[in-house]
Amino acid sequence: MLVHPQYLSGESTIMSAMNAFYAQSGGVTAVINATACGVIETARKHSNKIANVYAGRNGIIGALTEDMIDTNKESAATIAALMHTPGGAFGSARYKLKGIDENRVEYERLIEVFKAHDIGYFFYNGGNDSMDTAHKVSQISKSMGFPVTCLGVPKTVDNDLPVTDNCPGFGSVAKYVAVSTQEAAMDVLSMAKTSTKVFILEVMGRHAGWIAAAGGLAGKNPEDAPHIILFPEIPFRKRDFLKRVRECVVKYDYCVIVVSEGAAFASGKFLADQGTRDAFGHAQLGGVAPVVAQMVRDNLGFKYHYAIADYLQRSARHIASDVDVKQAYAVGKAAVQFALQGKTAVMPVIKRVSDKPYRWKIESAALGRIANKEKMLPRRYITKDGFGITEAARRYLQPLIKGENYPPYFNGLPKVAKLRNRSVKPKLGTKFVV
């Protein structure tokens, strides 16, 4: 007989371990698999309470469609190798469960699958939306008489979850952007006399400028790159921008710009949305970098180049931040520990204990405080002129990119975990279309 952990009392003698379900959600990061590693390794240490960790193939879709991966079929070495494997090892999904009123059937299906597979623990590794889902599942499972211990596990390169000091995944993209800005700037400066004078690096962050801000770590003094950061939080003013670009080229011979994909005019219109059309009348695609480049060309005539980092920035495990890797593992481990302590509807959060030396610890916070809330880059992290980061921002950001955590290599390429990803045998036999 299986007894759900939520019903266990200290005196209970009839008990058996239940299974756990782990799913990755939303855009993956360079370190989300380190979190998976933390969850699975910690669960394995408590096999008396957690029999097996089932992972959702393609995230929550795997639960809805009863398509789960049996992580017990993976060796300890393979699970350990998740520490240095980018991407999402079991597949992630951009799939948001609808509101309960709109689509109660999805939640009921989840509980049905959990019940069929003796799943008493749900670890949902994602951002705001996922925390909302985990929260709802915890409530619905209780009301359905099969209470599941629901843990949110933070992950997002956007760093926009509240309560937690920072989000696993962000430190590594921050390091990638800071290092790339520094390196490219050195390249540009050395050629500026006869070649490119303006270099633009486009980075992620549609709503919040955390990633763009990290580019600011590449330099400290006015002459250092990046000379201009364009944040989503600061309305873009073309005249001020062009004036600053010209000043930089005159003073420093070059100008390096880090631009967030979410940079927008005061009207809220994205810079990237230029309404241009191609030869066929189709809307012209393209990021914000070429738009900024074109402004520079048309108004100042400087030679420019631009890079669009796109997925390279969030998959760059080769230059992951050591702090980030450790925190990613720690939140996975803590999630399991909290669950085993009987906590539910919580998320492990990173609490900063001190800046210098940087010290942090893991605490837990109620999902209700986190779900569907966005933490924007505070105005005090942006310089008065809107083009740079302040000392307060540096104090916050700098520790997060600290330390290198290199993957092992074979023949010049990073080694990654090769998972078998064997399916758990379905028990329901009913199809569910997502």
Next chain:
Amino acid sequence: MLVHPQYLSGESTIMSAMNAFYAQSGGVTAVINATACGVIETARKHSNKIANVYAGRNGIIGALTEDMIDTNKESAATIAALMHTPGGAFGSARYKLKGIDENRVEYERLIEVFKAHDIGYFFYNGGNDSMDTAHKVSQISKSMGFPVTCLGVPKTVDNDLPVTDNCPGFGSVAKYVAVSTQEAAMDVLSMAKTSTKVFILEVMGRHAGWIAAAGGLAGKNPEDAPHIILFPEIPFRKRDFLKRVRECVVKYDYCVIVVSEGAAFASGKFLADQGTRDAFGHAQLGGVAPVVAQMVRDNLGFKYHYAIADYLQRSARHIASDVDVKQAYAVGKAAVQFALQGKTAVMPVIKRVSDKPYRWKIESAALGRIANKEKMLPRRYITKDGFGITEAARRYLQPLIKGENYPPYFNGLPKVAKLRNRSVKPKLGTKFVV
């Protein structure tokens, strides 16, 4: 009394060391400063023959304008730190000396500056054009009665110099592209079910597909990314391309494409040149990646993303190939050794001794054999269908990305050499406008 090294006989007793001039030319690489380090450290070991190495500020322009950097003012530690410093430490230039008939005055000015500063050695660190210049300087200096020992020193991410098995700078950009392709592909695959299905990485190489080919190292089997490489050497056929993209998405759930900036139609027209106009009627800027992306969207409707690596790829010292760093140093060192052996108008070339294990050595080749010649990616390195690399290509490319050569870090960012770059006092007092 100074006696030029070219006139020294074994019995000569009246002699004094002359100076050397070193200049970086053209686009910089992640490891061109390792070559500078090889030149300077080796010269310092022979201070009885080479008194000082002067570096051109902004390359050859520094010689023409008598604006040279006294590298003797740099400490041994600073010169050693060049090994892990990207960019061009003394500044490089896109400046090609014209033909002698067109502009003899430039060559004469060079010799005049060399004479004034007792420069008997000229080390020119660049690509095809620079080898041509070094060759000409060697000839003219002789005819002007001030024979200068002229050494070309290879550098180019494009890997297009003949005679040498490969070019310093290429191995590191190759490693960057292979690693980035592998990482981004893992990201895309893990999300493909509900998100991006087609990912495009645009890489450098306007004429030769060496860099694009390196992306092919990320995978080995048909299901592995990259699924398609678009080479400048293979005329782009839209129908074949789209067919292959669709096949990949159907078979493997996703399709990763590495596209060379030089990819072109059979007519020779670059894919990037789409003749599109913005709202103001200006030619629409943009690389080849958005063009390919748009084709995929308009014809297949798959969700796509693209990255444009641009300067990030050639400045990425943080993921430099160890083989590349060592070869970059070795060609600098060998150039000085050859010069001291009395060789002139030659370039150190890398000779591959064996593939497995990879072994190489440095030889010398006459500049006349190298100048103004381009080594294209051989057809036998490209699969029959034109979309991939062959085993022969792998045998050639794989050793070049081998080994990691990490820079030291401080506070999460790579440490770089901080040069004083003190000017050599001008002696001519005449201005020369370039």
